Amino acid sequence: MIEVHLYGGLRRHAAQAGPHQASVAWVDLPEGTVAQALARLGIERSAVSNVFVNGRYDAAPWERRVRSGDRVGVFPADMRLLYV
Secondary structure (H helix, E strand, O other): OOOEEEEEHOEEEEOOOOOOOOOOEEEEEOOEEHHHHHOOOOOOHHHHEEEEOEEEEEEOOOOOEEEOOOOEEEEHHHOOOOOO
8 A cells, every 4th residue: 555645635645635634545556656546546647746755755656666655745736846
């Protein structure tokens, strides 16, 4: 399972979407890409601004390989981060 942490408006794709709860979705994908994991949650690329994989920022995340046990953090387009 891939652990996907969702922020802002993307929280609606998690079972617990409240502002005072961790909005985590679990994706049953033994191995694949960030794009495949987010597609399983119904999240379109245009809705995403920043992605972190295992705590590290990824400037080009869509084809990044992920596997069971990885953690992915996803921020929506309206919460764009300036990461330097």
